[in-house]
Amino acid sequence: MKLIAMATLLMCSLAGAAELKIDAFYYLDGDSRTDKAAEICFSLTPAPQNPVFAQVTIDKGSNTEGWYNAFIGPRGKTCVVVSTWRGLGEVTIPQAKLSVSKSASSKK
Secondary structure: OHHHHHHHHHHHHHHOOOEEEEEEEEEOOOOOOOOOEEEEEEEEEOOOOOOEEEEEEEOOOOOOOEEEEEEEOOOOEEEEEEEOOOOEEEEEEHHHOEEEEEEOEOOO
16 A cells, blocks of 8 residues: 555656656767667756656667657656667556657767
8 A cells, every 4th residue: 555655656656747768868989870779868857756667768769669668767857779760769658658759869
């Protein structure tokens, strides 16, 4: 029961005035598109007191779609290294029904 109460409290606190933002999404080898490694960094404000689950979807809707999982901690920011063919990234926090998308850039 405590777990359900904590989850409900977390959802209510995030749903209020929370903002999910992709701060950076760039190819690690900015000069060449032959390396598909990229880093996506995102933040949640206000920063959560307890870690919050975030799902990262890369190249959504394509046959190269990939999924990554991350947690946003008390600092409110995190980064994930991903592989992308199309340079499309989406971050979702399912509990709070927040979602944001961005295209990758060549430069940091």
